[in-house]
Structures are given as structure tokens and as C-alpha cells.
Amino acid sequence: MFVIHGERRRRGLSFKSKLSYWLLACLAVGAVLIGHDLFRGGTQPVQKTVPISEDKPVPPENGESKAAVKSLDDLVTQYGELPLFDAHNHDAGDSKYVGMKEIWERNRVDRIILFGNVSEPSAVWTDEIAWDAYRKQPDVIIPFFSGVNLLEPSGVDHAREMLEKGFFGIGEVAAASSYSPALSKVTWKTKDPMDGVLPQIYELCAKYKAPILLHIDPPNGIGIQKFKEALELYPDTLFIFAHANAYNSPENIRELLAAYPNVYADFFAGFTAFNPESANKLKDFIPVMKQFPDRFVLSTDSGYGLKNEEQAIEGMYRLIDELGDKEIARKNAHDNLYTMIRNQPATATQLEAIRKLNKQKVQTFPTEKLTKWEAGKRLTAN
Known part of the structure; x- marks a missing residue:
């Protein structure tokens, strides 16, 4: 009836009136349809085809977008049969090593190069703590000493006495430090690796076949130039470049190892893995490690700059996982350093x-x- 009645009325209307009529009719019909949709719960969204982004792959059907990250426990379970030797540890300071025993055992850290303070008089005391720890656990603790006056001839005599006593190496010593909050102000540091009595100490290390662990920062400039001079002048001395990867590039390490066969890189894996100040990732160093499998040792540096020392241990395991080669991992994690220790003759x-x-x-x-x-x-x- 509505249509028929409306049709009769439109016959006598002007064009303008007809147009107004039709507009009103359309609005009325639209209102009815909208009301119907609202009654049903609202309009349904339009389904559109979204193109797949090249940098955002479609997640697998199981909902996992990437492989689960291995926990430290997972890594220890997977690689715990590999012997692990921490090449650089300060836990003789305040006898911290006592509280670390359970953590070392849980994470299967087999041996530790232990010392305490660095290149200052207080290090003489922490050296004795390291020696006492060694006497209690000779299979686990390997004592180094750092309480050496690098600026006076008496330092050479003291170093000789300590090596004769049975210490296995010298270090960490501050051979050059400009920026380190811990070492740039220590009393017995030298200006560079050829300063003070360091040359005589290098000769002593060669005689005893004992390595020396050198701190050098920054890892460029005059400090490294003088380090290269020492490496060339004392080819029979075993040098370990402390935390060589910290604020340093893989290419710089490659160049050093290629030119000088008597230098080893102490790799502080936790720094590269977890410290936001690292410009590199663990994977960046893998090609150099595979090129020089006999020239790296792994360390925690007692977790310096990290959440704790256990995170530094985790860094070591993450490097082993990244290597993907258990033979090279075993050399880096244990054998390279163990060989240096075992080859020293009795005094x-x-x-x-x-x-x-x-x-x-x-x-x-x-x-x-x-x-x-x-x-x-x-x-x-x-």
C-alpha cells in the first residue's frame, strides 16, 4: 500500500518536489537497514586480503614464531661433558671463591685461574688467598699472582720468588690503562707494555714457561703498538691478552694472532653476549676462532660489568653453542690453557x-x- 499510495501522489508533483521526495524515501530505507544491523549487534568488518610482509614471515601453524632460547641449564646439559677452564678470575678478592664453589659445580666449571686485586699493594694479600685456595683444591684452583711492583727492580725479584714457589702465571697486570674504572688509577700500573720492569718480567716468564696475562686499554694506539713490540722482542714468552674482545673488533684480534704466534686471546664471552656496550655479537668472532683454534682461552672476568658471575659462565656456554664444533670448543674452553699449565717444568x-x-x-x-x-x-x- 505504501508504494501504490506514494505513486499516486507523485504524479502531480514538480520535478523539484519529486527529487526531494525520492531523497526522503532513500533516507528512510537506509535508516531501516541501519537499525536492522544495529539490532544484530553492529556491522561486520570488511574482510581484506593483507599482503605478507617480506620481513615478517607467517608464524608456523603451531604458533611458535622462533626456536626457543636455550637456558643455562639446557646448555650445561648439552655441553657439560666438555671440560671448562675459566682463564681469568678475580675471586680471591675477599675470598669470594668460597661462595662460588656451588655455582662452579652446578655449571660444571672444572678449573679456574684464580687471583684477586690487580697491580697494587693489596694484591699481595689476595695472591696469598689464591695460594691458600690452591692448596685446598689443587685440581680445581690454578693460582696466578698480580701483586707485583712493575715500576721497581724489586718487582722482578718478587715475581721470581712467586714462580719458584709454584704459582703458574703472572696476572692480571695493568700494562696500560687509560679508561678502566678499576685499573686506570692503580699504584703499580705501567704506561705501556714495554714500561717499567715488564721486559725483565717477560724474560722471567720465558724461563719458567709461565704465561703473563696483560690488561691493555684501549685496545689500540700506543698501548697496542708497544704490545706488538713486546711480542716481537720476547718470542719465547707466552702472552695472554686479557679480555681481548672487550671494545675490540674481530679483525683486530685476527691481525694480532696472525702476526705473533706467542699471543693468546682471552675471550670474555659474557661481555660480548650480554654487555650492551659491546659493538659485536658472539657470531662475529666465530670465523677468527675457527681460523686460530689453538689461540683462544675463555674466561668470566668474574662477571665484571654483568649481572653476576653466573651470567658470565652462561656467556661461555653460549659461545660454545655458537661455535657448533665441539673439537674447537674443547680447545678454547680447556685444552689451550691446560697445555700452558701442564708444560711448565718443576722449579x-x-x-x-x-x-x-x-x-x-x-x-x-x-x-x-x-x-x-x-x-x-x-x-x-x-
Whole structure:
């Protein structure tokens, strides 16, 4: 009826009136349709085809967009059979090592190069703490010493006494430091790796086949130039470049290792893995490690600049995982450093002490070709 009635009325209307009529009619119909949609709960969205972005791949059907990140426990389970040797640890300071034993055992850290403070008088005291820790756990703790006056001849005499006693290396020592909050102001630091009595100490290290762990910052400029001079002038000395990857590039390390066969890179994996100030990722160093598999050692630096030391241990495991080669990982994580320790000959002081023990016992201990490692274990057992 509505249509028929409207049709009759439109016959006598002007064009303008007809147009107004039709507009009103359209509005009325639209209102009815909108009301119908509102009653149903609102209009339905228009379905559009969204193009796939090239940098945002479609997630797999199971909803996982990427592989789950391995936890430290996962990494220890996967790689815990590999021996792990921390090449740079300050936990003799305040006897922190006592509280670390459970963490080391849980994360299967087998051996630790232990010292304390660096290149200052207080380091003499922390060196003795490291020695005491070694006597209690000779299979786990490997003592280095850092309490050496690098500016006076007395420092050479003291270094000789400590190596004779049975310490396995010197360091960490501040051979050059401009920016380190910890070492730039220490009392016994040198200007560069050829300053003070460092040259005489390098000769001493060569005699005892004991490595020296050098802190050099920044890893460029005059400090590195003088380091290269030392590497060239003392080819029989084993140098370890402390935390070589910190604020340094893989290419700089590659150039150093290629030119000088007597230098080893101490790799502080936690710095590269977790410190936001690192300009590199762990993967950036892998090609250099594979090119020089016998020239890297891994360390925690006691977690310096990180959340804690356990995070630094995690960094070591993440590097092992990134390497993807268990043979090279074993060299970096243990064998390269262990070889340096095991190859040191027993000292005259150690041999004399063993001879005295032999006189007191029915069963004697042979001293021919005895190593410092073997002599130390014998002496710490008594």
C-alpha cells in the first residue's frame, strides 16, 4: 500500500518536489537497514586480503614464531661433558671463591685461574688467598699472582720468588690503562707494555714457561703498538691478552694472532653476549676462532660489568653453542690453557721440597722430568 499510495501522489508533483521526495524515501530505507544491523549487534568488518610482509614471515601453524632460547641449564646439559677452564678470575678478592664453589659445580666449571686485586699493594694479600685456595683444591684452583711492583727492580725479584714457589702465571697486570674504572688509577700500573720492569718480567716468564696475562686499554694506539713490540722482542714468552674482545673488533684480534704466534686471546664471552656496550655479537668472532683454534682461552672476568658471575659462565656456554664444533670448543674452553699449565717444568724450590719429603718416607717420588703441575699436587697433599 505504501508504494501504490506514494505513486499516486507523485504524479502531480514538480520535478523539484519529486527529487526531494525520492531523497526522503532513500533516507528512510537506509535508516531501516541501519537499525536492522544495529539490532544484530553492529556491522561486520570488511574482510581484506593483507599482503605478507617480506620481513615478517607467517608464524608456523603451531604458533611458535622462533626456536626457543636455550637456558643455562639446557646448555650445561648439552655441553657439560666438555671440560671448562675459566682463564681469568678475580675471586680471591675477599675470598669470594668460597661462595662460588656451588655455582662452579652446578655449571660444571672444572678449573679456574684464580687471583684477586690487580697491580697494587693489596694484591699481595689476595695472591696469598689464591695460594691458600690452591692448596685446598689443587685440581680445581690454578693460582696466578698480580701483586707485583712493575715500576721497581724489586718487582722482578718478587715475581721470581712467586714462580719458584709454584704459582703458574703472572696476572692480571695493568700494562696500560687509560679508561678502566678499576685499573686506570692503580699504584703499580705501567704506561705501556714495554714500561717499567715488564721486559725483565717477560724474560722471567720465558724461563719458567709461565704465561703473563696483560690488561691493555684501549685496545689500540700506543698501548697496542708497544704490545706488538713486546711480542716481537720476547718470542719465547707466552702472552695472554686479557679480555681481548672487550671494545675490540674481530679483525683486530685476527691481525694480532696472525702476526705473533706467542699471543693468546682471552675471550670474555659474557661481555660480548650480554654487555650492551659491546659493538659485536658472539657470531662475529666465530670465523677468527675457527681460523686460530689453538689461540683462544675463555674466561668470566668474574662477571665484571654483568649481572653476576653466573651470567658470565652462561656467556661461555653460549659461545660454545655458537661455535657448533665441539673439537674447537674443547680447545678454547680447556685444552689451550691446560697445555700452558701442564708444560711448565718443576722449579728448583719444588724439587728440593720433594727431596725432603722423600727422605721422610719409605716410598719415594721420582723427580726426573717432573712438571710444576705434578710437583704441586705432590706438595699440596702433604
